[in-house]
Amino acid sequence: MKLGLSSFAFGWAIATHGSASFTADTLLDFAVAHEVQVIQFGDNLPLHSFAPAALDGLARQAKERNIAVETGARGLTEEHLDRYIEISQRLDARLMRFVVDTSDYEPSVDSIVGIVRNALPALHAARLTLGIENHDRLPCATLRRLMDTIDDANVGICLDTANSLGAGEGLREVLHHLAPVCVNLHLKDFAIERLPYLMGFTVSGRSLGTGQLPLDETLRAVVKHGRCATAVIELWVPPESDPEATITKEAAWAAQSIETLRSALAGLAV
Secondary structure (H helix, E strand, O other): OEEEEEHHHHHHHHHHHOOOOOOHHHHHHHHHHOOOOEEEOOOOOOHHHOOHHHHHHHHHHHHHOOOEEEEEEEOOOHHHHHHHHHHHHHOOOOEEEEEOOEOOEOOOHHHHHHHHHHHHHHHHHHOOEEEEEOOOOOOHHHHHHHHHHHOOOOEEEEEEOOHHHHHOOOHHHHHHHHHHHEEEEEEOEEEEEEOOOOOOEEEEEEOOOOOOOOHHHHHHHHHOOOOOOEEEEOOOOOOOOOHHHHHHHHHHHHHHHHHHHHHHHHHHOO
16 A cells, blocks of 8 residues: 555645745645655645646656655546546546535535546546545445445545544444545544543644554555555644644645555565
C-alpha cells in the first residue's frame, strides 16, 4: 500500500489563501520534500477548474518526480463523473474518489447505481478505479449493498476513518462493512471528548497517531482484502487564533502524520 497525501491535509491553507497561493505545485513540492508517493486532489482544490495546459503541466511534473496523482470530486452526476474520467486520463490517474452528495444534491441509491453502471465502460477503458467515499448521509451497510449491487472490480469504497461519525457509526462498524470493498483509505485521526458540563461530546481532529484512531488495526483490516492500493492522509486541524499560526500547525501535522504512516506501513511488511 502506497503512502499518499490529500489536498484536504491543507484545508486551512487552501481556504485562507486560495488556489492563487496554495497551488497544485505547492502540494507536489510538499510531497517531494517528504518523500510521499501519491498526491490526491480533493474538491477543495478542484481539478475541473484547471486549464488544460495546467493539467498537462501537473501530469508532466508529477511524472518527472515519480509521484502518482489521484483525482477527487464532489457531486456524482453523469456529467461530472464523465468530466473527471477525462481529467483522470489526462493525469494518468489510476484512482478517482467521489463524494456523492453536494449541499443541494442527494441522489437515491438506485440513481447512484445507474450513474455508476453507465460509466463502467469508460472506467474499464481508462483502467481507472472509482472510489465512492463514505460520508454523512448513507450508512455503511447501505454503501456495502451499493457495492454488492454494482459488483465491479473498477468500483469500490474510499473508506474515510472519521466521516461516518456523522452518520452515528463507529470505525469498527465501518471496517466490518467496507474494508472488504475498500480501494482507497483516508486516514484521518480524531479525538472524542466529553464536554466539561458532561452533557455531550466534541469530535476534533488530531495528527495521525495522536488521537483515538487505531491505525495499525485499520491498516490490517483493509490490507488483508488486497484491493486498497493507497493510504492517504487527511487532517481536521483545530484552528489557532491567528490564521498563519493555523497554517504553520497544519503543515507540521502533515509532516508528522507522514512519518507516522510511513512507520506503520513499514510495520505491515515485517
